[in-house]
Amino acid sequence: MKQKEIVMLAGSLLGAIFIAILADKFLFSNYASTGTQVDVVPVISSDFKAPSSKYFNPQAIDPTQIINIGPNNSQTPFNNQ
Secondary structure, three states: OOHHHHHHHHHHHHHHHHHHHHHHHHHHOOHHHHOOOOOOOOOOOOOOOOOOOOOOOOOOOOOOOOOOOOOOOOOOOOOOO
16 A cells, blocks of 8 residues: 555544544433432431330230130140040
8 A cells, every 4th residue: 555545544534533423422422411310318327216106006905925715734635545
């Protein structure tokens, strides 16, 4: 290749790169709309507030308690002989 052709090829490449960058900037990129708003996470503390008495009655029956219906002292509760 002649030196003149190499200079012409390099100039064409630089021109094509410049045009591609301008086309990308104006046609495809919209940097103004890329910002997003995110919610800030509140700090987690180790304090635990007691539940409101409006919803939780402290005198209510506790369903997690074991219920015994009378004494059962038999070693064979189902009369296995």
